[in-house]
Amino acid sequence: MSPRIARAYAAVTLALIAGNVVLRAVFPEARGSADGLVMLPVVLSLAVVGGLVSTRRPDNVYGWLLTTIGFLWVVTALLLDYGLLALRRDLPVGAPLAATAASSGAVAWGMFVTYGLLLYPTGALPSRRWRVVGWAAGAGLVLMGLGLGMIAWQLGPAATIRMMAAGEGAPEEGFAGALNGLGHILVFTSMVAGAVGLFVRMRRAGTVERLQLKWFAFGAALVAASILIQLSDTLGQLGFALEIVAISALPVIIGIAILRWRLYDIDRVISRTLAYAVLTVLLATIYLAAVTGLTAVTATRAGDSPLAVAIATLLAAAAFQPLRRRIQAGVDRRFNRSRYDAQQTVQRFAARMRDQVDLDELTTELRTVTGEALQPRSAVLWLREARS
Numbered sequence: 001m002s003p004r005i006a007r008a009y010a011a012v013t014l015a016l017i018a019g020n021v022v023l024r025a026v027f028p029e030a031r032g033s034a035d036g037l038v039m040l041p042v043v044l045s046l047a048v049v050g051g052l053v054s055t056r057r058p059d060n061v062y063g064w065l066l067t068t069i070g071f072l073w074v075v076t077a078l079l080l081d082y083g084l085l086a087l088r089r090d091l092p093v094g095a096p097l098a099a100t101a102a103s104s105g106a107v108a109w110g111m112f113v114t115y116g117l118l119l120y121p122t123g124a125l126p127s128r129r130w131r132v133v134g135w136a137a138g139a140g141l142v143l144m145g146l147g148l149g150m151i152a153w154q155l156g157p158a159a160t161i162r163m164m165a166a167g168e169g170a171p172e173e174g175f176a177g178a179l180n181g182l183g184h185i186l187v188f189t190s191m192v193a194g195a196v197g198l199f200v201r202m203r204r205a206g207t208v209e210r211l212q213l214k215w216f217a218f219g220a221a222l223v224a225a226s227i228l229i230q231l232s233d234t235l236g237q238l239g240f241a242l243e244i245v246a247i248s249a250l251p252v253i254i255g256i257a258i259l260r261w262r263l264y265d266i267d268r269v270i271s272r273t274l275a276y277a278v279l280t281v282l283l284a285t286i287y288l289a290a291v292t293g294l295t296a297v298t299a300t301r302a303g304d305s306p307l308a309v310a311i312a313t314l315l316a317a318a319a320f321q322p323l324r325r326r327i328q329a330g331v332d333r334r335f336n337r338s339r340y341d342a343q344q345t346v347q348r349f350a351a352r353m354r355d356q357v358d359l360d361e362l363t364t365e366l367r368t369v370t371g372e373a374l375q376p377r378s379a380v381l382w383l384r385e386a387r388s
Contacts, residue, residue, distance in 0.1 A: 002058065003055040006051060006055050007051060009054070009067050010050060012071070013046075014044075017040065020074060020081060023082065024081060027085050029084060029085050030085040041248035042070075042073070042244065042247050043074045047070040047074075049063075049254065049255035050066030050067030052259065053259065054067060056259055057123075057258060059123070061119065061123040062258060065111065066254070072105065072108035073105060073108045077105075079098075080101050080161065082097070083157065084165055093158075093161070094157060095152070095153050098152045098160035098161055099160075101161070101164060102148045102149060102151065102164065103149045106145065107144065110183075113191040113194075114140070114141070116194075118130065118137065118194040120213075120254070121216070130193075130197060133190055133193045133194070136190050139186055140190060141183065143180070143182050143186065146176075147170075147180030147182075148170055150179065151177065151180065154174075155171075211263050212257040212258065215254070215257035215263070218270055219249060219254065222249060223243075223246045223247055223250055226239070226243040227246075275327045276324075278327050279327050282319075282323055282327075283323070286312075286319055287315070287316045290316075291309060
């Protein structure tokens with residue numbers, strides 16, 4: 001498809017997002033159990049990145065996949081919001097609307113976890129043998145959509161809308177429930193196969209595709225970590241916000257990898273992320289330990305002593321830079337060894353250069369250091385003659 005069609009498709013999706021926001025802003029009755037369109041950043045990220053990938057890589061169907069997932073999710077949100085508004089204001093709402101709302105969101109989720117893995121990053125299956133998995137995923141999506149649509153038709157519009165707003169699962173009885181269950185089994189199996197396919201690609205990948213897969217693994221790790229934090233319920237609403245941010249960042253990370261923008265920075269991104277995550281945990285531990293210890297000494301309740309809070313904050317601030325340097329060096333030494341070795345080589349050369357006066361030895365050593373640190377295919381050193 002042409003880039004013009006890709007831009008139009010993405011524009012339609014963005015227009016539906018804007019319409020959903022306006023609907024919720026104008027009619028408070030359209031809001032579901034969660035106040036605000038919590039999936040807005042995710043859908044927006046999918047639409048924008050999908051449009052960019054489809055425009056700049058029209059031969060790669062992955063951009064179309066991202067835009068379609070965003071389109072289906074925003075259609076689901078829009079229909080659900082209108083359904084809630086219709087129920088609360090006695091407006092017409094039909095069974096086709098409820099069936100579409102029930103099916104489209106599930107199909108979008110299924111596409112994300114199946115074809116999102118199977119087609120990354122080239123937009124094609126790993127090999128022809130994987131066509132069976134692709135067909136199985138498609139069959140699972142169709143069965144799941146048909147089953148949920150039939151269930152919604154049987155329940156009726158009002159019950160379907162209320163079930164979706166409450167986040168409840170669909171009934172599993174009857175023929176429709178069997179179709180839905182079989183569809184979920186096929187989708188889950190295809191998802192597992194897609195994850196295996198990523199490892200197969202990694203074994204066969206060249207330099208560029210290996211970096212693209214590392215970007216995807218980084219984004220998936222962020223999503224997994226945010227889901228674990230949310231399930232543990234240690235951060236409350238902040239954990240839910242982190243989960244939305246991580247899921248929204250995944251399409252952006254995918255777009256960076258496919259469009260090859262700053263592709264080679266992945267090792268640095270991973271090392272910085274790990275370093276700051278460890279640093280955050282350590283600073284929080286220092287702060288809490290200082291507050292607890294000082295409040296115990298002063299015999300006050302935790303948080304009631306302004307002096308304890310101030311001292312703990314100063315301790316955490318004073319420890320920030322020393323800890324950051326030590327943690328970053330440790331992470332680079334473990335996870336970004338090439339960059340760490342290059343830095344050590346340059347530092348040793350800088351120390352020796354202060355005492356080196358022989359130009360020939362300095363030239364030889366400079367070429368050696370450049371080869372070790374940058375590993376270029378060729379190197380030429382040009383020296384300007386001193387004017388008398």
